[in-house]
Amino acid sequence: MTNIAIIGLGLMGASFAKKLTHLNYNVYGIDVSKQTIDKAKELKIIVDGSTNPLDVISKCDTFIFCLYPTKILPWIEVYQNDIPKNSLLMDISGVKTSIVKPIQDVLREDLELLSIHPMCGRESRGIEFSDETIFKGSNFILVPTQKNKNETVEAVKELANKMEFGRICTLSIEEHDKMIGFLSQLTHVIAVSLMNSHDNAHLVEYTGDSFRDLTRIAKINEDLWTELFIMNKDILLDEINQFIDSISHFRDSLEQEDTQEMKRLFIQSTKRRDKFNKTDAKKR
Numbered sequence: 001m002t003n004i005a006i007i008g009l010g011l012m013g014a015s016f017a018k019k020l021t022h023l024n025y026n027v028y029g030i031d032v033s034k035q036t037i038d039k040a041k042e043l044k045i046i047v048d049g050s051t052n053p054l055d056v057i058s059k060c061d062t063f064i065f066c067l068y069p070t071k072i073l074p075w076i077e078v079y080q081n082d083i084p085k086n087s088l089l090m091d092i093s094g095v096k097t098s099i100v101k102p103i104q105d106v107l108r109e110d111l112e113l114l115s116i117h118p119m120c121g122r123e124s125r126g127i128e129f130s131d132e133t134i135f136k137g138s139n140f141i142l143v144p145t146q147k148n149k150n151e152t153v154e155a156v157k158e159l160a161n162k163m164e165f166g167r168i169c170t171l172s173i174e175e176h177d178k179m180i181g182f183l184s185q186l187t188h189v190i191a192v193s194l195m196n197s198h199d200n201a202h203l204v205e206y207t208g209d210s211f212r213d214l215t216r217i218a219k220i221n222e223d224l225w226t227e228l229f230i231m232n233k234d235i236l237l238d239e240i241n242q243f244i245d246s247i248s249h250f251r252d253s254l255e256q257e258d259t260q261e262m263k264r265l266f267i268q269s270t271k272r273r274d275k276f277n278k279t280d281a282k283k284r
Contacts, residue, residue, distance in 0.1 A: 004028070053082075
């Protein structure tokens with residue numbers, strides 16, 4: 001794992017490029033935008049790059065896919081015969097069921113795909129918003145299958161440590177998609193729904209931190225998140241239905257002026273929220 005190609009130099013891809021370059025890896029960039037490639041060269045976060053993958057592929061032994069989920073398999077189908085023998089491929093997709101098995105089914109036998117999910121990011125998109133510090137202290141999830149070698153998993157864990165991730169853990173494909181349906185996708189649905197529940201522009205001058213904190217992720221990439229939601233539809237629908245039940249219960253408690261139940265819910269949520277403080281995550 002010496003010469004690393006980043007496919008897709010958007011926010012996440014360019015952030016990977018910055019961090020890996022500063023860790024003295026030889027990083028190459030592939031992107032559909034020449035302007036993005038030129039910007040990456042200007043920032044000195046890649047050794048070289050091109051809009052034509054064939055200009056870069058032969059120079060690399062590791063490939064990190066930072067593309068929209070539906071773009072990964074077609075890319076691999078077109079270019080995998082040009083990838084050097086025994087190379088490692090990693091995707092950072094937010095869902096895994098619709099990604100990992102279809103790729104592994106068509107992948108050359110000497111190539112290995114290890115799916116990963118760095119639990120970090122930004123609401124903005126594009127190389128200009130890239131930031132290598134987003135990895136520090138964040139959770140890092142590996143999603144190996146029976147087709148992955150133990151030494152590969154350990155090597156990627158070591159890479160995550162070098163990148164200063166916090167907690168590094170392993171999940172199955174099914175566990176990952178169930179977890180992400182609640183922790184990430186449902187929270188985005190809630191933030192988007194809250195922002196769309198009123199025409200609220202006239203309230204901007206009165207806004208406090210609670211509203212800003214809760215709706216931060218409502219500034220959303222509509223193309224990416226539509227793909228992610230559809231790919232994880234059944235799990236996300238189940239999480240939405242459970243949330244509807246929960247908020248309906250709170251509404252009923254309020255309507256009935258059931259102060260004891262409301263206080264119980266407040267106390268329970270406070271205790272549960274304390275476990276999610278980022279600074280303490282690595283200790284547990």
